[in-house]
Amino acid sequence: MYVKICGLSTAESARHAVRAGADAIGVVMSPRSPRHATPEQARAVLAAARAERAEIDTVLVVNRMAAAEAAALAHELGFDVLQLHGNYTAADIQAARALIPRVWRATSLADDAALTAGEYDEERLLVDGSEPGSGSTWDLTQLDPARLGTNWLLAGGLSPENVADAITAVRPGGVDVSSGVESAPGVKDLERITRFIAAARQAQITIK
8 A cells, every 4th residue: 555645744754654654755845735844854754764765655745836847856856656636638738747757646626526647647646635734524326436447546535534434445556645644734743644654554454
């Protein structure tokens, strides 16, 4: 079970997420978000994460920036992956991949009711709720795992308390969490990060 901890903005939270077993850490660069990180914060997060484990996937998350501009920023800061969140097109994915090969597409069923992983030639598809970053749960029965395939991540309203049930219900290839491991908007709770990752790993064992 691939686990991404997103919305990190401090070296401490990055180190903890990696030590707790995260496969990927995400940094949000979107001024309207309470999780918005500056370039300096992003560099500190990347350095801390890689000092713990060199092979960790580092993901830059944007949602209103032009795809090519976002790709250039991801490349400049040294991210492994660019995650384009929202109404980006297949052409946007291709434009970004010209600068950074690994691009993820993040969207919701509210924007695209017939989602299929890889449809836009993205490396991974992230399926979120209709209110990204809100922490609101959503109706997972809307998902068709058979249509989605295997190379997708589930996000939106996940927490240490419900991630195991969500994994059991829809069997995603991985999970992504941000607000569900916070003590306040943008403030990561290290103990909740540990519990989230442990719950996801246990669910993976259970469904095998």
